[in-house]
Amino acid sequence: MKKTDRAGGGRHWLLYIGLLSTVCAPARSFASGPETFDIPSLPVVEAIERLSVLSNMSIGGTLRVDPRLRTRRVRGRMSSKTALREMLRGTGLRALQVGVQSFRLERITPRPNPVPALPPPPADPTPDIVVIASKRSLPAQLLGGSVEYVRFDTPLGGSAARRGPAELAERIPSIASTSLGRGRDKLFLRGIADSSFAGATEATLGEYLGEARINFNAPDPGLILYDVSRIELLKGAQGTLYGGGTLGGVLRIEPQRPNLSHTAGSVDATVSATHEGGFGTSLAAVINLPIVEDRAGARLLAYRTREAGYIDDVGRNLKDVNRTITSGGRGQVRFKPGRWQIDVAGTYQRTTSRDSNYSVAGEEPLTRRTSVAQPSSNSFSLLGVEVRGPAAGAELVSTTSVGRNNLSATYDGTVKAGSPAAFRDDRRLTTLNHETRLARSAATGAGWVVGMAAFAQRDEAQQTADEPALADLASNLQSDRVNVALFGQGSLRAGDLLLTAGLRGTYSRQWAETALDLTSNGFGSGGRTELNISPMAEIGWLIDSETSLGFSLRQGFRSGGASIYRVDQRFEDVLSPGFYSIYYGQDLIRAAALELSHRTTGSRPFDLKASVTAVKWNRTQGSIVDEYGFLYATNTNGSTVLNLDLSGSWLIRSDTTLRAGSSITRRVDIGPGSAVSEVPSVPVGATYGSIEWEKSLSNNWKVGMEARLAYRGKSRLGFGFLNEIGQGDALFTNAAVRIGHGSKSLTLSVDNILDDRSSLFGYGNPFTLRSERQTTPQRPRTLNVGLHADF
Incomplete structure (x- = not known):
């Protein structure tokens, strides 16, 4: 990076x-x-x-x-x-x-x-940028408080990039994340969270690498953010522009692209030491190569990280069992024949965790007691082609991508089997995604975009176990879905007002099958079809050159799907023991948001963004935990989610910037007989603050320092008995010093300075979830020494 x-x-x-x-x-x-x-x-x-x-x-x-x-x-x-x-x-x-x-x-x-x-x-801490995620490349000030972006050019940026998108929860309070581990986490935005588990239901936050979708109904792949230009966060239901699985918004990772004129490269190397743990390393290299000057070029990235373990398993007399290794890379080729531009990109990353990250209350800190190892892995690959150029006085963009995501997790099933035994849960997802759109935009914000999109996916889930007592619990399911959509959105400038409206129509069809001997088959033989219309309307008031106020009404949805659940005992004459299959229906969000953006320029630039959002969520899809701790998807009661979001930055001196933000989330109207007012894995309150100082010295030397403090409030693991499992109330403390000379820099950083041990996530092993309190602690205090060199 x-x-x-x-x-x-x-x-x-x-x-x-x-x-x-x-x-x-x-x-x-x-x-x-x-x-x-x-x-x-x-x-x-x-x-x-x-x-x-x-x-x-x-x-x-x-x-x-x-x-x-x-x-x-x-x-x-x-x-x-x-x-x-x-x-x-x-x-x-x-x-x-x-x-x-x-x-x-x-x-x-x-x-x-x-x-x-x-x-x-002085440098502006929040310079004007163009938001690509808007699909019309709109200036950020025209989007008000609905957009945030993150760059990694600060002293703490290198440490953040190595950790991936889940780390954004410490920098943007409106983002929340589970903490199962890299490649297994689920991200939420503005409190739009259905459950703490990445099961069969679609995500609520759509993640993109450039123009290609990288999650759908899978967890965040945890891509390491090397060689990334910036991350854009488009808040609010984005069903009109992006379709299903964007109830909370869109997170877009914009990679550095090939430069067609200059050969360049960089190397990053880091060594880390974790308190009460082991040593870690990371190495990354980037090379940019023009092939034909101004016409073709390539950019290559390769990396490998080794994160030290820090959990001891006293049952097997092993230390630091949760070591994680991630390796991957990205290759891009860009062609520019005339006024057209063609990008071909391939991405691969494999994350392997030797054991799980959780500990157990009642044991010594950072320890647990199990009989077998509980490794996990996530293998992610993506190949995409993007074409853009002039057409009919507008810009045509056409993107096609093919993705594969292989997930695997092993759990200690000794409690159920009666002797040491492992239970394996595997998923393989294959996706094909396409979008073609035509857009035109003016500097005033007026313009339009129209397009069509198609998506197809196969999701294969398979559970296996060696012991008969566990094998009886293993299920399997293959589900297929196809979505086809037409969409359009347009904006009109009328004086100080910017009026925007849009509509998306989506046709969805699902099929499912299983090799299980079902007690009741809800799949049928003909599959299932759904139609959805997602409108939006927004009015923006550009009060002056520094301030804008916007009010929007948006709608989002998630397509239905197939699920299997198990019953272990008879419930009167309604349910008999065995496996049951069901289709669950689509859910729907209607969101109203009032957003303020204020930005002053001059010698002491100041930037402020504030929003109040109310969301009505109907027929909420959720991943429910059965009596053995395994997931099945179904529709649950609807709810209303309220969110207040505030962030700002201020250049208090020519070399010093302050940043701060807070987010408050509240859930109401969960349903009859329930008093829960917290969203699963989303804290009621979260806040952060940081200070950055950077100075240029003589003889091409430069020095920078950054310190950050973040707090994540209490949250609950889920509904039902999961509501009794608390998590959060965690403090994140980080600091870094960077010294640079010319094209080289040395960075010393410390993560979790106060060595906070609060539980970030209350889940690790489904078989013992009811019998023991599982906690996932923050990584203990870690010292990092990093070297960066450009050539």
């Missing part, structure tokens, strides 16, 4: 410029004639990014650019080439044309006795 120092950015600020100018650029050529521009004074990186939204240029360079340096305002009707020249006037930079649509930034040689320039204004 490339780390970029805000106070002394190196050549990667320019590589980043080139990346965004190709990823975000709509399909209009700068050679097509004069166009109307209105781009305010911004930091160079962000100004180039904004211009890229309105033209189709690739811009790069190998010189250093101070990220505090700002461009001139560009306003009027002119060619894109002229706009670029006017934008750079007075910055000491110029754009040299090196290809039909390619420019290289160079520093202007100063004339003798130049007039001293005024010092550049």
Whole structure:
């Protein structure tokens, strides 16, 4: 992953410029004639990014650019080439044309006795960016408080990237995560959580790697975030633009893309030591290779991490049993034939945990007592093709991806079997996803997007055991589903108002079969069909250049599916012992949100985002735990979820930034006879604060420090008897110091400084869930020493 120092950015600020100018650029050529521009004074990186939204240029360079340096305002009707020249006037930079649509930034040689320039204004901690997840590449300020983004260029960024998306729960309070382990977790946004377990139901937060969906009804694959440009978080039900499985919103990981003009690379190496645990290591390397200058290029990433274990199993007399190894990589090739752009990308990651992360109350801290090992693994692969270019005066984007996710978990079934025995739970998911859309957008926010999408998946679940007592509990299920959708969304600017409306229609069909001898078969022979209409409407008031207020009504859904549950005893004349199969229906969310965004510029920029959301959730799908601790999916009572979300950042000095945020979630109307007002695995309250300090020194040296404090309040594991299992009330403390010289940097960081041992998750082994209190502690205090080098 490339780390970029805000106070002394190196050549990667320019590589980043080139990346965004190709990823975000709509399909209009700068050679097509004069166009109307209105781009305010911004930091160079962000100004180039904004211009890229309105033209189709690739811009790069190998010189250093101070990220505090700002461009001139560009306003009027002119060619894109002229706009670029006017934008750079007075910055000491110029754009040299090196290809039909390619420019290289160079520093202007100063004339003798130049007039001293005024010092550049301080760096803005929240610069304007273009939100790709909006599917129209809208400026962030037009989306109000519904969008957040995360970058990894701060001193703590390297440690965060190695941990994956689940780590975002410590940086964005509106995100919550379970803590089963990498490749097994489930993420939630704004309190939209159905259960603590990633079973057969669709996710509530849609995760994307670029344009490709990486989760559907599987857990977060836990991709290590090396070589990532940023993460975009689009909050609120996104059923209109993204379809099913986006009830809470969309998390988009935007990888660094191939640069077609320059050869570059980087290496990251880290050694870590965990208190009362072992040693860990990580190594990653990136290489960017132009194949045909300005026409084709490739970018390759490879990595391997070894996370030290820290749980002791006294039953088997073993220490640090939960060691985890993750290895993977990503390969990308970009072609630019004329005004079109084609990206082919392949991603692979395999995570293997030698044993589970949970401990048991009553034993010594960080210990448990079991008879057999409980390993788990997640093997994730994705191949995608993305094509974009001009069509009918708009931008056409067509994406196709094929994914495979193999999951495996082993549990100690000794309690049920009567002797040491293992129970294995395996799933294999194969997905095919396609979307083609046409979009047009103006700098005012007006524009439209229309498209079609298709999705197909096969989900194969198989449980096995050697001991007869456990084998009798093992089930199997193969389910298939196909979704086809048409969608559209448009925005109209009327003075200070931005009016948006959209609609999505989805046809879904499911089939299922099992080899079990069923007591009752609810599948039938013809499958099941569902139709869904997902509308949205939003009104945004652009109060002034710094403040906007928006109110939206959105709808989201999740398609139904198939499930199997077991009954161990007779219930009067209604249920007999055995296996039962059912189809559960789609659920539906209607969300109302009031969102405020305020941002001041100048010498002390300040950014504030606030939102209040009320969600009515009907026929909620949930993964219910049976008497043995295993999951089956069904529809449960509906509920209303209320969420208050607040975040802000402030550049208090030219080299110091404060960030803070809080989220409060409350659930009501769960159903008759229930007094539970907490959402599973979502804390009632969460908050965080951080301070960043970065300074450029003489002789190309730079130093930065960052400290972060986060708190996750109490939550419950689930409903029924799971409501008695508490978790959370955890404090996260992290700090880092980074020293850099030229293209190299050394980082020293400490995670969990206070060595907090609170339980993050109250589940580990389904067979003993009722008989013992299981806790998943935060990783003990860990010291990390990392080296980063660019070439």
